[in-house]
Amino acid sequence: MTALPPTAAGKLLAVLGAFDAGHGRLRLSELATRSGLTLTTTHRIVAELTAWGALARRGDDSYVVGRRLWNLGLLAPVQTDLRAVAAPFLHDLHAATKATVHLAVLDGHEALYVDRVSGRRSLPVVSEVGVRLPLHTTGVGKVLLAHAGPDVVERCFAGLAARTEWSVTDAGVLAAQLAAVRRQGWALTDQEMTAGTSSVAVPLRDGTGDVVAAVGIVVPPFELGSPAQQSMVTALRVTAAGIERSLPPVP
Structure with missing residues (x-):
């Protein structure tokens, strides 16, 4: 975690920054x-944040991000502008495929899910709006990683942790996959984030050609190169x- 200055604001941000995708529920x-x-300083700050609604206390004395902080985060431009433009298209894609549809952006060295339309209830999908997941184990993440800067790539490659037995943790294999993503214009995963699910994703570019987000769908495992895969790529x-076409022009 990045060191913050020993100011009141820095200490408050340090407490909030303790939460991440792998640490969504923390004790004092x-x-x-x-x-x-x-511990004394943390206790004081946590009490203030809880009273304001930035944190919420659970029955087991652990803390989670509170609803008020969540609502504030929804005001960020990446949430309001991109989600508003993309929403009708995501719903059309869901209607056509009956699959769970994701919209994600790069946030640090993780994929931040900014929108989701739920699909088949029987599939074990772990994503939620606001959740951050690894780049190397998700379809949208691989798209974002394939077009990320060298600092993001280096940090990601330094920590290729397995989420399932099918997760890609070999740097050479992942590098080859990312090269293929850039070449073919789409990415896929095969049970790399959650057993029993595959995903396909494509990049979303702004008016300058830069990749600003990724759109993906989560489906049951399928045969690679099959007509089903081709139809999903086409729909995406x-x-x-x-x-x-609907995004506002880049200033």
């Missing part, structure tokens, strides 16, 4: 350890093209 002692603050490309 864990918050103190991850924030680098004393149509969706991405519609969103791109």
